[in-house]
Amino acid sequence: MEDAREVMDLRATYEFLHRHEWIFNFAVTDFFTLKVWDYIPTEWRNSLESLSNAELNQVPFGFIKENWPESLKNFITMATNCSSPRKQICLFNPAVVSNTMKKGMNPKKIHEVSNMAAVIHEMCREHGVKVVIDIGSGLGYLGQVLSATYGYRVIGFESIASRSHGASKRNVKQSKQNKPHRTQNQGNDGNGGKSVNVDIEAEELSSLMETVTLELEDTKQCRQELTKLLYEHCLSEKEQLELKEGSKGLDDLRRMSDPARKVNSSNVECSMEQSVDQSNIDALSDTVSNSTPLSQSKHEIAQSITASKSDHLSQTVPMPNSTPVCMVGLHCCGDLTPTMLRLMRDLDVIQCLVCVSCCYHRMKEQSNKSIVNFPISKTVSETIRTSKVPDWSLTRFAMRLAAQETKARWQHQSAEEHDLHMKHVAYRGLVELYMEKEGTVLKKCHRKPAKKEHYGSFDAYVHGILERSTIEGKPLSEVEKDHHSANLKKLYVENEENFKYIEPITALQVVLQPVLETLITLDRMIFLRENGISAEIKPIFDEYVSPRNLALLANKT
Structure with missing residues (x-):
């Protein structure tokens, strides 16, 4: 459990994000429809508009000018203090990847695999683990x-x-x-x-x-299937032979793990049932992970039952003591990481974990647009409940920003690159604004609505997008193209003066990106600690090469 100071920091971070949700809580295509620039504090405007390209690039790194308003200075300082360190910690030499092994891997993948393999090896060596299960x-x-x-x-x-x-x-x-x-x-x-x-x-x-x-899903059936597969694939031939010769063979084991078998007092419901109700998620966090096998030998495998503080029971089927496993995942997408954490809590066989997450925005939403698997820890849940904004929650937009590139690449952006990014946001936003005003839906008939060369000018963009779009499944006629083109260009003229806010607001998003990702990863780390599992967060990749570089390292000591 985190101490009071850390809980207060979590609460301050959450309330800080709420105060500045105008920076990230919208789809980028809605920049003009929502008039996002209107939410910029009046005292910030001159400071943000007057930034040079070099200064703009340094804002996410804590850059502050003496003549800035105190509120802007405090924003930068607070965001910096609420962000986890991202500089790669080189604890071990990367694994040597042979030229044969490198086939099919790009430089980014080689960097990730070589560094993560070294971290996994040290984790396994320290805890006597010889079997690794790689999720995804x-x-x-x-x-x-x-x-x-x-x-x-x-x-x-x-x-x-x-x-x-x-x-x-x-x-x-x-x-x-x-x-x-x-x-x-x-x-x-x-x-x-x-x-x-x-x-x-x-x-x-x-x-x-x-x-x-x-x-891998948060369901009883999946958990039982995983348990069965771990037995079938993790046991050595000698161990499998001993099981077959013993009183409980693999056939008995398969029947014991069969999802269709009847549930009784010795086969209680597993705690992995998925629910979108937040109270159920909180209840999951109450499950105690410290289970003790009733009996266990070379010839016998017994069940153990763990009772939680909320009287919720979960079944564990312990593996032989000689076969603990390390569960790993490189780029665990969406809800996969929370699923893995609950599996580690509930399955004795999983001794340690090395997990790098990604795509937080792919986590499932609840009916109120909050995220099902955030928070998953009791500490963060209680922190939110007792905050000044208990009814506010992070949405998919916040999760998407958390999964974006970090400040490492932002600091090297040239003026030309900033200009191109501004055009991408502005042009797409103007089309969205036009469709809302006209009640028209331009549906793209290609994966990308426009080609790279179309961003040279708005005229070229409009021509390209009208050529590559349909209305109600039909290509546009020349008359329709002329009509839409004229109206889109009119919108361009009306909104051009607001283009100047796109890059400064993007810079503020880059400032908040590590705050959001830190909060998500801390919630997951705290969840493990609440369940008696030692856990920490380490940046194991170079964030310029691999932006998702925070690894969750855990073990059952």
């Missing part, structure tokens, strides 16, 4: 590096069958190309500064990595 494993890049470089057994779980199949094919191909080899990880990897050498035959390398098609 995709084509298996991370898992293949973990198995080839460090010798871990890796089971990838991927929801898209084509990716699972692709990962399996890639694994077989990589194994053949890496015929008997010695992998080596140089430098300080936690083994007293010694190098790690792993001799792996091609056949062994292939067997170390496999991918299973499974969509």
